[in-house]
Amino acid sequence: MIGLGLPRGFLITLKNFVRPPVTEQYPDRHVGLLGAAKEAGMNPVHFLFKRPGDSIKAIAGLATVPVAVTQSSRFRGNEFTFYEDRCTACASCAKYCPLGIIEIASVPGQIDAQEGESYKLEVFDIDIGRCMFCGLCVEACPYDALHMGTDFERSKYVRDELVITKEELFAAPKRPSAFYRPQFEEKRFDPFQETIDDYHNAGRHERPSDEELKRKWVDER
């Protein structure tokens, strides 16, 4: 029963004991003196004399540093980014949603009447409480108006508050995920650091060439 296998196991656990932990602390991280000095951008000795109060806190293990957990830029967070100007109220997203949680209503917008009327969005509600963040709505959007967002702190006390309304989508900071949007990856956009407020900068994930458009709209018709 007792052989070399058990001691080897003890060595493996001891190896992991001396390894630094892999825990990602969130929303803040406890730091020691060295970590606090690094955060303040000073060397530890300097820090100790310049800010003795903070140093004592850090030595006592009470100093915390906020942590921004970064995901991959394709991360499908539990909110959406929406560019109103691009939306034609075609309701593709609502049709492709497997759960039917996108409610969309539009009225004739009286804009660009000579070029074929464009529609104005009246209601655009996404029921996040039932959403499974599969991203099919984003994939279906033909004009890149809807993007997955990257935020993930949307816990609420009441279920009704989980419905994202049109107004909320307009007001939210625009941090679109690169999910199904290769143009963001091409320009190395990091949604956790920056925002894209103007839809002109958001780009299109597949811009059809002129020949293709001609084939589609002139030749085939």
Next chain:
Amino acid sequence: MPEAFLDNSLWRNIYCVLAGDSSTCAARDYSSGFFPAGMEWLAFLVSAAIIIFLIVNAVLGGVIVLIWGERRLFGRFQSRTGPNRWGPFGTLTSVADAVKTMFKEDLVPAEADKILFNLAPVLIAAPALTVFAIIPWGVGTYVADLNIGVLFIMAITSLTTLSVLTAAWSSANRIAILSALRSVALLISYEIPMALALVGVIMLAGSMSLGDIIAAQGIPFIIVQPLAFFVFFIAAMAEMARAPFDLTEAESELAAGYLNDYASMKFGLFFLAEFMAEISTAAIVTTLFLSGWKGFDPIPSHFWFGAKLIFVLFVIIWFRMTLPRLRVDQVLKFAWKGLFELTMINIIVTAVLLAILPNPSTSELWIMAAINWPVAIISIWGVSKLLGTAPYSHPQPDPNAPSYPVGSESIPTDAVLGAEPSNAANQAPQAQQEGGN
């Protein structure tokens, strides 16, 4: 006055501050006489109460620290950080847990035997605390140095199982009963190797008193008695019902075993008792095998004891973290067929050595150690061979059992091992046979 109890400096000091007993406190110049003459008995009782208060609170504080330390160490062994939110480095986590436990609803199952159900937590906490009465924490720092100290430890620690059985029986829960029966089986099996392992130590020291055993350790007995230490340590782990012997709690099998129906502070008391048992076991191992509070001179004895205690606790936690649990029959087999033989070998070897070298001096202890280590290694190797090669009879399916609708003749022959596969692009299958140990 019962002089026997006052041979301990801690108690004597407190007593002498309180009472003006010139006969007992002759050597002291601060015999204050706080209590009038004739009231020495009251001073004696009050000083005893003070000591009990000190020890109990020290132990409970130790438990709080141990729970925190254990969780931190668990975290480190598992590449985590462990609790670090409450207080500096998470030290207040256990305090917060204790407060939470106290404020939880105290649930009693409807079919429980109420009296026993409420009695069991007390029954388990009291003996766990009592053990600390005889542990010498430093030079002269103990409540009592019983001349049957080792026997006292064995007797008191066995009581735990009684309260486990009480808890399981009174909560009228089948899983709890299974757990309690496992606990009893563990106790009966491991009490014997544990006691026999200590026989070697007692023979060397010539006394059962912990003070005498520490005094006899010119070199720590772990060096002189490696086999006894090995057996005692494993048996003590089993007595604590800690991994790899946590059969009574066995979270993956019995959920929490006998603790299933306990909530609130009753659960807290079981929890406390478990951790107190861990501290007391570590303290006993330190005292019996690591020469207790002995150390180099400039550093005080209490520090030595504490350092050794923490080291033993670390090893216990390391064991807990590394080893999977053994099955009941294997645990019992291990005790009766493995540890029992080892203790017998140890007793015989020690007896022979003591017959040759009675009343060994420190250098003679080194000679004994030199003989004991090869004996220990050879006998552990031999016993492990015996245990490892013993065939374990596992349930074989009955060949005459009714067959399934599809008969075995319909197995595609090329699918069975050894035949050539149809797809030549892939490599030939290889039977991977793993050899036994």
Next chain:
Amino acid sequence: MAVKTQPVTVNLGPQHPSTHGVFRMRVMFDGEEIVDVEPVFGYLHRGSEKLAEERTYTQIVTLTDRMDYVSSMLNNQAYILAVEKLAGIEPSPRGVWLRMIAGELQRIASHLVATGFLLQDLGALGTPLIYSMRERENILDLFEMLCGARITNSYLRPGGVFMDAPGEFWPALDRGLDDIVRSIDDLETYLSGNEIVFSRTKGTAVLPQELLINASITGPMLRASGVDWDLRHRAPYDYYDRISFERKLHTASDNYARYWVRVQEARESVNIIRQCIDQIEPGPVRPSFDDVPRLIRPPSGDAYAAIEGSKGELGFYLVSDGGIAPYRMHVRSSSLINLTLLRDMLIGGQFGDLFVTFGSVDLNMGEVDR
């Protein structure tokens, strides 16, 4: 003298900590010996197969994620193969390579989970579990790079995958594979030679080869009994016929053999992924929407496609009536079928081995109940 005792019936689950989800067993014990077991299913039934009848073929991908939630990429793969067969879709080569890489990564992750939880059931207080979960996290990070989700991936689409892997994926994959090999080495040093693991798992819950074949058990459970049956080799799907890999077999057919086969297969998956990386070719990752529209209307008919999932043969049977949603979907879930031998494995065994044996089946309640 034999002590005569009365058997006692104990209800284990569905809230038991180690039933791998919500599973219930009514177990009759005689002392520590198991006399009778009655499994009770259905606590995680969500009606996935029925739900699929009201979803388009692309939307069903999201349902398959949630069946076996520790190997969703493989579920996606099996389902997509069935759709491609049904609708006659020619997949894009790069998409196929990508889904093979994703599937093999998922197989490693799933085997790591199985190993970790097996050891957790052995009572190792979480240490091996957390070691294997730590490595699984790295794989999930790779998935997040690929498709933006860690567990419910929905990465595959009919004809390929929805998006090519980002540039930083490939170096991360290389690093990840090295880490996986190193961690499997560690795990094996820790556990494969561990005498307690040995004595706990060797010779327990032995199943004869005939019984396994007759009960149509597949996957590592079958291979642990020495039957060389791996769909990647027997009926190669995707591009597995261009890959050479070693199939790991064991003959003991006990809990240890099942554990061992899983660990070795995880190791072998690393080799498969390395070959995929060598052979992957540039190009589109899915056919253009002219060839495969978002709304597929397969011709009337049926199709069955199966892959070698992490737990055994995972098959999807689809019936189409020419509409946008399948008329019927059936899942051949390996977890459920592997569980049918539970009584044969458990009865006569010890209580302490109950959950170890249960864990060695490597079942996932999401897939059992669907």
